[in-house]
Amino acid sequence: MTMLNVGRPTQPEAAVEVTPRSLTGGRGLLQDEALIFERDGWTKTGVDLPEPTRDASDLGGLLRDEPIGLPGLSEPETVRHYVRLSQKNHAIDLALYPLGSCTMKHNPRLNEKAARLAGFADLHPLQPVSTTQGALALIDRLAHWLKTLTAMPAVAMSPKAGAHGELCGLLTIRAAHEAKGDSARRRVLVPTSAHGTNPATAAFVGYSVAEIAQTGDGRVDLADLAAKLGPDVAAIMVTNPNTCGLFERDIIEIARLAHEAGAYFYCDGANFNAIVGRVRPGDLGVDAMHINLHKTFSTPHGGGGPGAGPVVLSEALAPFAPAPWITHGPEGFDLVEQAEGPAAQAFGRMSAFHGQMGMFVRAYAYMLSHGADGLRQVAEDAVLNANYVKARLADVMTPAFPDGPCMHEALFDDEWLAGTGVSTLDFAKAMIDEGFHPMTMYFPLVVHGAMLIEPTETESKQELDRFCDALRALAEAAKAGDVERFKGAPFLAPMRRLDETLAARKPRLTWKAED
Numbered sequence: 001m002t003m004l005n006v007g008r009p010t011q012p013e014a015a016v017e018v019t020p021r022s023l024t025g026g027r028g029l030l031q032d033e034a035l036i037f038e039r040d041g042w043t044k045t046g047v048d049l050p051e052p053t054r055d056a057s058d059l060g061g062l063l064r065d066e067p068i069g070l071p072g073l074s075e076p077e078t079v080r081h082y083v084r085l086s087q088k089n090h091a092i093d094l095a096l097y098p099l100g101s102c103t104m105k106h107n108p109r110l111n112e113k114a115a116r117l118a119g120f121a122d123l124h125p126l127q128p129v130s131t132t133q134g135a136l137a138l139i140d141r142l143a144h145w146l147k148t149l150t151a152m153p154a155v156a157m158s159p160k161a162g163a164h165g166e167l168c169g170l171l172t173i174r175a176a177h178e179a180k181g182d183s184a185r186r187r188v189l190v191p192t193s194a195h196g197t198n199p200a201t202a203a204f205v206g207y208s209v210a211e212i213a214q215t216g217d218g219r220v221d222l223a224d225l226a227a228k229l230g231p232d233v234a235a236i237m238v239t240n241p242n243t244c245g246l247f248e249r250d251i252i253e254i255a256r257l258a259h260e261a262g263a264y265f266y267c268d269g270a271n272f273n274a275i276v277g278r279v280r281p282g283d284l285g286v287d288a289m290h291i292n293l294h295k296t297f298s299t300p301h302g303g304g305g306p307g308a309g310p311v312v313l314s315e316a317l318a319p320f321a322p323a324p325w326i327t328h329g330p331e332g333f334d335l336v337e338q339a340e341g342p343a344a345q346a347f348g349r350m351s352a353f354h355g356q357m358g359m360f361v362r363a364y365a366y367m368l369s370h371g372a373d374g375l376r377q378v379a380e381d382a383v384l385n386a387n388y389v390k391a392r393l394a395d396v397m398t399p400a401f402p403d404g405p406c407m408h409e410a411l412f413d414d415e416w417l418a419g420t421g422v423s424t425l426d427f428a429k430a431m432i433d434e435g436f437h438p439m440t441m442y443f444p445l446v447v448h449g450a451m452l453i454e455p456t457e458t459e460s461k462q463e464l465d466r467f468c469d470a471l472r473a474l475a476e477a478a479k480a481g482d483v484e485r486f487k488g489a490p491f492l493a494p495m496r497r498l499d500e501t502l503a504a505r506k507p508r509l510t511w512k513a514e515d
């Protein structure tokens, strides 16, 4: 979801300008300002160092005679620059963040407090294990609860995001097939509605990707799946609940068909937040599934912090899980770092150390503070909130799958915008002027002009009503022909409508003085 464009963005001329415009480019109390590198201050520094006493000639010809090229700012200038930058972004601490599939839920402060305990925060990954017993115990406890919640016997903790978890899962599956001497399996089946990381991961592992068709009610087409399964299929990758926000009713049959064909069932568990405490994926026949701790278990992400994507594994796949393995013996916890001992069949490793310790602490704190009943209620409230949004907007927008309830996200198509001259993109940009971050747009690809709203369980009815009221007002404005309001939007944001394609295709990630 993040677009990187460090250079100053160019803004296309807007159709309508807000009057009066400010004289400086500032908006409200948000000043317009140059990049930190463009500021006048190259000779200044925020710290006061004594003149060096060592003979600089020690450095021979390496002595720098040009300015160092870093911006020179005092502490208040630096602090203000970064605080102003942070105010140009949306954050979960500012308001509802309805990005479907991304699960932007509140990050409880209790978790932050636990993660900042010096014993966790100051750990060094190269410390001897005798000094990190508490941290290893925490990883082991978190692993225990992940296995319990999913009814799976093993979990690889080190993957650092959902996509990294998918890679871990498919590499485990490939190792399992290879251990059986079965190298003929070259294909992975993925539904058309899948998150882009699914086919990308399969391709990255060296598999070819074949699509499974979708039924009219937004689920996997069983007949198409059965027809495509065969001795060349290594795995199927299915998301449940799927990216249309719908539970795959035939999930057990999907697993059975895959196993019958000798393939493994990789479940994309990014939407586990909709079923945690209610459904155990192991009971459905899943062989491997990543869990985005930053989605289901509330750890910060999307610019707020790194992800973490532990992968739960079935009995058949467990021996191939990547190192490190945490073992427990008479001396306490230990780490198996190489493919040896109990980890003799490990396919390798995913990262240098154990994974995202800070996120493990937060996720574990979230689990303990909710308890079993609380986690179940998390899933129930997430589903309730999404259905509330769907019900409140169904008469002014068009739900993509109107029949029956949705799971944790409400999906709309753009049929209701037909003839208004307003597109999904225009509508989303106009939401910014109303103070609301847009929902996920144009995903999943199987729904025309998709708008995917995921409120999560952390929003109150009052917040959901404010959000729905704003969307209803905009929908009515679009239908009443107020096209101007949409075409140039956002009018009131610090940055107007940017060329997002250019930003994605030609990101300017460095700044050069001559730019």
Ligand SMILES: *Cc1c(COP(=O)(O)O)cnc(C)c1O
Pocket: 101, 102, 161, 162, 163, 164, 195, 197, 239, 243, 268, 270, 271, 292, 307, 308, 309
């Ligand atoms: C978020 C998401 C992913 C990828 O997870 P990251 O942690 O962003 O790498 C994969 N699949 C689905 C359905 C997702 O929502």
